[in-house]
Amino acid sequence: MVEKLAEECKGWLYVNPESDPHFMPEKIKSKGSKVEVCPFKPSKDLSPEVVEKLVTLVDEMPRPLMIQCTSANRAAVALLLWMAKERGYTQGPAELLVKDLSLDTVRPEALEWLTSRLPEVRTGRIITAKSPEVRQLFDEETSTLTYLVTCPETSEAVLIDPVLEQKDRDLQVLKELNLKLKYVINTHCHADHITSGGLIRKDMPEVKTIISEASGAKADMHIKHGDTISFGKLQLEVRATPGHTDGCVTFILKTKTASFAFTGDTLLIRGCGRTDFQQGNPRLLYQNVYEQIFTLPGETFICPGHDYKGRGVSSVEEERRFNPRLTKSVDEFAELMDNLGLAYPKKIDVAVPGNMMCGVQDDP
Numbered sequence: 001m002v003e004k005l006a007e008e009c010k011g012w013l014y015v016n017p018e019s020d021p022h023f024m025p026e027k028i029k030s031k032g033s034k035v036e037v038c039p040f041k042p043s044k045d046l047s048p049e050v051v052e053k054l055v056t057l058v059d060e061m062p063r064p065l066m067i068q069c070t071s072a073n074r075a076a077v078a079l080l081l082w083m084a085k086e087r088g089y090t091q092g093p094a095e096l097l098v099k100d101l102s103l104d105t106v107r108p109e110a111l112e113w114l115t116s117r118l119p120e121v122r123t124g125r126i127i128t129a130k131s132p133e134v135r136q137l138f139d140e141e142t143s144t145l146t147y148l149v150t151c152p153e154t155s156e157a158v159l160i161d162p163v164l165e166q167k168d169r170d171l172q173v174l175k176e177l178n179l180k181l182k183y184v185i186n187t188h189c190h191a192d193h194i195t196s197g198g199l200i201r202k203d204m205p206e207v208k209t210i211i212s213e214a215s216g217a218k219a220d221m222h223i224k225h226g227d228t229i230s231f232g233k234l235q236l237e238v239r240a241t242p243g244h245t246d247g248c249v250t251f252i253l254k255t256k257t258a259s260f261a262f263t264g265d266t267l268l269i270r271g272c273g274r275t276d277f278q279q280g281n282p283r284l285l286y287q288n289v290y291e292q293i294f295t296l297p298g299e300t301f302i303c304p305g306h307d308y309k310g311r312g313v314s315s316v317e318e319e320r321r322f323n324p325r326l327t328k329s330v331d332e333f334a335e336l337m338d339n340l341g342l343a344y345p346k347k348i349d350v351a352v353p354g355n356m357m358c359g360v361q362d363d364p
């Protein structure tokens with residue numbers, strides 16, 4: 001049985017102690033499978049170092065990968081921890097991870113266990129261990145997702161969609177990680193919160209603010225479809241995706257190991273930005289999602305500007321298949337969007353004029 005399975009698997013991770021009689025490393029190795037051992041006890045004493053080791057092994061070992069223990073509990077835990085990190089789930093919403101993965105049979109004790117071991121959010125979630133260039137930070141009041149994107153070779157960094165009230169938190173993370181902030185970039189003129197861009201550049205004149213030309217908002221630099229924003233050895237490709245507002249853009253980042261689409265409010269996880277103010281246009285949003293985002297490779301991470309249910313990240317493939325709005329026809333979509341009946345954002349009357357000035361932007 002073991003030999004037969006080892007023939008199928010290129011990687012074999014054993015998570016019980018090596019001395020266990022069920023473990024037959026020689027038989028497994030003889031079939032060409034790479035073997036690693038990372039024993040742990042699914043009790044309170046599992047250290048962050050062991051979690052990190054487990055997640056890294058699951059991340060890096062060859063596929064197909066077998067994770068073996070005696071009763072499948074430890075193997076399930078290892079897999080869940082890896083999936084949690086891959087998908088950006090953190091201590092708050094472990095239930096959502098379980099729901100997202102349709103793991104309806106997870107026992108409450110297992111859920112509690114998992115919750116207590118998911119990574120902390122203080123310095124942001126790393127979206128994927130394979131590509132630590134992208135960190136996601138969360139503002140609870142407005143459910144805004146801000147991104148800190150860093151070039152690991154030069155330590156130059158950019159902030160995408162930072163929130164005024166979180167300015168000190170974001171600058172503290174930059175300081176702790178010893179990063180040089182080059183740009184503060186907004187995907188559009190937000191209606192629910194004010195950007196911290198203007199204030200950051202006031203204190204740090206070397207930092208430049210960026211927004212799309214089409215937004216009509218003030219900034220140091222204006223971008224349009226087809227432009228590239230460079231920092232360190234990384235580039236953000238600019239794609240115009242109007243529809244939520246007329247100045248919305250999506251940024252595409254390709255690192256050596258993963259691709260990301262920072263979609264702002266154009267495409268949300270299982271949803272999309274509303275289209276009932278700021279020149280919103282459902283048909284245009286639909287067309288742009290299909291032409292500019294759904295044409296990206298399926299594994300591209302979708303990094304949205306908000307999530308109201310505690311989720312962190314999705315993928316092009318997932319949204320193409322499961323987005324309840326965008327899997328409709330364009331006519332059905334427009335009808336739905338015209339009748340969402342959402343209340344206006346609480347801060348709209350200060351946020352829009354504030355963001356037209358990039359928060360605070362006296363010049364240019």
Ligand SMILES: N[C@@H](CCC(=O)N[C@@H](CSS)C(=O)NCC(=O)O)C(=O)O
Pocket residue numbers: 142190191192265271272273274275306342343344345346347
């Ligand atoms: N309650 C919030 C505003 C919530 C909201 O309208 N969100 C926008 C993005 S920010 S303008 C949106 O497009 N939502 C889409 C949806 O389907 O919910 C507040 O008062 O700030």
